[in-house]
Amino acid sequence: MKMNQFVIIGLGRFGSSLGRELVELGYEVLGIDKDEEAVEEMSDVLTHAVVADSTDEDVLRSLGVRNFDCAVVAIGNDIQANIMTSILIKDLGVKQVVVKALGELHGRVLEKIGVDRIIYPERDMGVRVAHQLVSPNLLDYIELSKEYTIAELAVPKEMSGKTLKELNPRARYGCSIVAINKLRGGIIIAPTAADVLEEKDIMVVIGTNEQIENFEAAVS
Ligand code: ADP
Numbered sequence: 001m002k003m004n005q006f007v008i009i010g011l012g013r014f015g016s017s018l019g020r021e022l023v024e025l026g027y028e029v030l031g032i033d034k035d036e037e038a039v040e041e042m043s044d045v046l047t048h049a050v051v052a053d054s055t056d057e058d059v060l061r062s063l064g065v066r067n068f069d070c071a072v073v074a075i076g077n078d079i080q081a082n083i084m085t086s087i088l089i090k091d092l093g094v095k096q097v098v099v100k101a102l103g104e105l106h107g108r109v110l111e112k113i114g115v116d117r118i119i120y121p122e123r124d125m126g127v128r129v130a131h132q133l134v135s136p137n138l139l140d141y142i143e144l145s146k147e148y149t150i151a152e153l154a155v156p157k158e159m160s161g162k163t164l165k166e167l168n169p170r171a172r173y174g175c176s177i178v179a180i181n182k183l184r185g186g187i188i189i190a191p192t193a194a195d196v197l198e199e200k201d202i203m204v205v206i207g208t209n210e211q212i213e214n215f216e217a218a219v220s
Contacts, residue, residue, distance in 0.1 A: 003096065004028065007068040008046075009054045009085055011038040014100060014121055015074030019046050032063065054085040066092040073099040073115075079106060086115050135216050139202060150178075151212050155201040165193035173215040175207025 006022055008015045011033040019029045023046060031049040033039050043049040052059045054075070065071060071094045075082040079102060086099045090113055098117040101107040107118045132138050139152040159167065170176050180188045180195060181202040188195055197203065205212055 003069045005068045005070075006030070007032065007063075007065055007071045007094075009033075009071065009073050009089075010075035010082075010100075011035075011042050011049070012074065012076055014076065015072070016042055016045075018072060018074060023047065030063070030068065055081050055088070057088050060088055060092060065089060066094055068094055070094070070096040070098065073097070076100060076102065082106075083109060083113070086110060086113055090114055135213075137216060144206075147208050148206070149209050149212055150204060150206050151216075153203050153205055153216060155197045155199055155203055157199050159197050160199040161196065163194055163196050164191055167197070169205070169215050173207070173211050173218070175205050175211040175215050177203045178206050179204040 005028045006019075007030045008019045008022075009032045011019065011031050015031070015033075016038070019031050019042060022029050028047045031039065031042050031046040032052050032054055033042075033049075034051065034053045036051050039049045039051045050063065052063065054060060054073075060066075071089045073082055073085050073089065075085060082099065082102075083106075086097065090097050096117070097115045098119060099110050099115045101110055101118050101120050103120075103123075107120065110118050128141075131141065135153075137154045137156055139154055141149050141151040143149050164177060167177075177191060178189075180191050180197065181204070182188065183198065183200045205215065207215070
């Protein structure tokens, strides 16, 4: 399902950053916050920004929230307002309801309400930063399962000038380089043995967590 119109409820640090990025990406965004200052700050950035209390069902109806493709509840500290808003929006029948949870228990409540997606920004960012701190070349990663990961690794100086054949990560470590994003010259998908790595290129590696860790440790 292609999303076109988003409504973000709660324009704190998370909600406003999300809204800004969606607008940059070319989407229409309605921002709602009960705090006038928060709305004022975002009024030039978002498509529309209104001062309203999202725990009031009539207000949500009059703003036409049900017509949006996706609603994001980005109210943080006020768990009661977060949960009440989530129920109301779910009941209005918005297709995709995404809610920011403060912790596991809060997340379990949101699951029971039946929201479509629960996000844990602080928890997930903590995990992400921990991985990046212990692996200096790790730029980003996606966990495919508990065991398998796709990682973006910066090519270190020691690897510069080497071909994939010389490096041979599949035979040595069990993981595969599935793409190389060259600093100069674009992205190579499914690189061959003759492709050469250069410092600051980014390699996309797929394998088990252990294989990728061993490969990373060997090259950093
Ligand atoms: P963050 O950690 O992302 O900054 P905050 O909890 O600090 O999150 O901010 C959430 C925003 O949600 C605040 O700007 C606050 O005014 C807004 N908010 C809280 N309750 C409601 C409500 N009932 N209706 C609309 N906005 C609300």
